[in-house]
Amino acid sequence: MIGFEVLARDGAARRGRLRTAHGNIDTPVFMPLATTGTVKAMTPEGVAATGARVVLGNTYHLMLRPSAERIATLGGLHRFMNWPYAILTDSGGFQVMSLAARRTISEGGVTFRSHLDGRPYELTPERSIAIQHLLGADLTMALDECTPHPSPREAVERSMELTMRWAERSRRAFVERPGHGIFGIVQGGIHPDLRLRATSRLTDIGFDGYAVGGLAVGEGQATMFAVLDATVPALPQDRPHYLMGVGKPGDLVGAVLRGIDMFDCVLPTRSGRTAQAFTRHGSLNLRNARHADDPAPLDPECLCPACAGYSRAYLHHLSRSGEILGSMLLTAHNLRYYADLMATMRTAIETGSLAAFAAAFESVE
Ligand SMILES: [Zn+2]
Numbered sequence: 001m002i003g004f005e006v007l008a009r010d011g012a013a014r015r016g017r018l019r020t021a022h023g024n025i026d027t028p029v030f031m032p033l034a035t036t037g038t039v040k041a042m043t044p045e046g047v048a049a050t051g052a053r054v055v056l057g058n059t060y061h062l063m064l065r066p067s068a069e070r071i072a073t074l075g076g077l078h079r080f081m082n083w084p085y086a087i088l089t090d091s092g093g094f095q096v097m098s099l100a101a102r103r104t105i106s107e108g109g110v111t112f113r114s115h116l117d118g119r120p121y122e123l124t125p126e127r128s129i130a131i132q133h134l135l136g137a138d139l140t141m142a143l144d145e146c147t148p149h150p151s152p153r154e155a156v157e158r159s160m161e162l163t164m165r166w167a168e169r170s171r172r173a174f175v176e177r178p179g180h181g182i183f184g185i186v187q188g189g190i191h192p193d194l195r196l197r198a199t200s201r202l203t204d205i206g207f208d209g210y211a212v213g214g215l216a217v218g219e220g221q222a223t224m225f226a227v228l229d230a231t232v233p234a235l236p237q238d239r240p241h242y243l244m245g246v247g248k249p250g251d252l253v254g255a256v257l258r259g260i261d262m263f264d265c266v267l268p269t270r271s272g273r274t275a276q277a278f279t280r281h282g283s284l285n286l287r288n289a290r291h292a293d294d295p296a297p298l299d300p301e302c303l304c305p306a307c308a309g310y311s312r313a314y315l316h317h318l319s320r321s322g323e324i325l326g327s328m329l330l331t332a333h334n335l336r337y338y339a340d341l342m343a344t345m346r347t348a349i350e351t352g353s354l355a356a357f358a359a360a361f362e363s364v365e
Pocket of ligand 1: 298304305
């Protein structure tokens with residue numbers, strides 16, 4: 001069981017606090033990806049310095065290499081990666097569908113071959129929960145099937161029903177420990193009635209938190225927001241709401257307005273390695289020649305290491321030269337930008353000004 005308090009509300013938006021075995025998490029929150037047990041191009045100290053108090057580890061990658069059993073023997077994922085704060089692990093489902101070879105999905109689970117060496121594996125709801133337990137995740141995800149978009153409605157419905165049966169098995173396999181919790185995942189594509197059926201099934205089972213999965217897969221922002229409008233009001237209001245795999249800064253603002261508390265996305269870290277920087281005044285491509293002579297920092301108001309000591313001209317030079325430091329500095333900046341955006345929204349909710357913030361934000365984007 002994990003604690004969750006809603007400290008303030010502003011419309012549908014909530015300012016909350018999660019209590020885990022590895023510390024408190026202020027929400028709404030963005031969770032950086034620590035895919036293989038590292039936030040790429042960052043030290044754990046650097047990640048914490050951006051304000052992050054929770055990162056996301058990937059079950060699929062870690063079960064293949066170095067294996068959950070090895071990490072458990074070495075003291076768990078927190079100790080293994082030297083991250084003292086909270087960790088959420090995904091169930092492995094999404095990456096099995098997107099990365100593994102020769103997948104076969106059945107009622108029992110999914111069998112596949114590793115994309116690294118072709119070795120066969122089986123991932124069932126029970127095995128996914130056991131792996132996440134071995135890793136020592138504070139926040140565990142139920143195994144779900146991620147339906148490709150677009151799919152015929154009958155396929156989406158069949159897949160959602162399978163996810164609901166897997167959710168029940170995942171819940172049963174989860175070992176209760178203080179400060180540890182399990183989230184169920186609402187599927188159902190872009191169909192509001194399927195989303196509502198999934199929500200009601202998950203609520204009946206009873207989870208510590210509720211995730212909305214299967215969005216930001218090409219349906220577009222307006223459709224994603226419409227699904228949230230139909231789904232989020234039906235989720236238990238005293239539990240955290242997590243929108244998986246989202247997203248761009250404007251997606252985060254729109255989803256927080258609709259009552260989402262938690263996010264993860266590859267965007268700030270991946271962009272940091274491809275010379276893209278997010279700023280209060282829009283995004284920048286540092287490879288662009290217009291930065292070559294610019295002595296100004298990325299954002300004079302940002303408190304990250306990149307903005308404290310380096311010019312746009314230098315960041316341009318690093319990215320043009322393929323230097324590792326360029327990826328490090330831009331990743332630190334982007335994570336700080338995302339963390340600051342969430343902190344600004346938390347304050348806006350406390351002061352009842354989130355709608356005004358969102359309107360001003362849209363005009364900049
Ligand atoms: Zn910065």
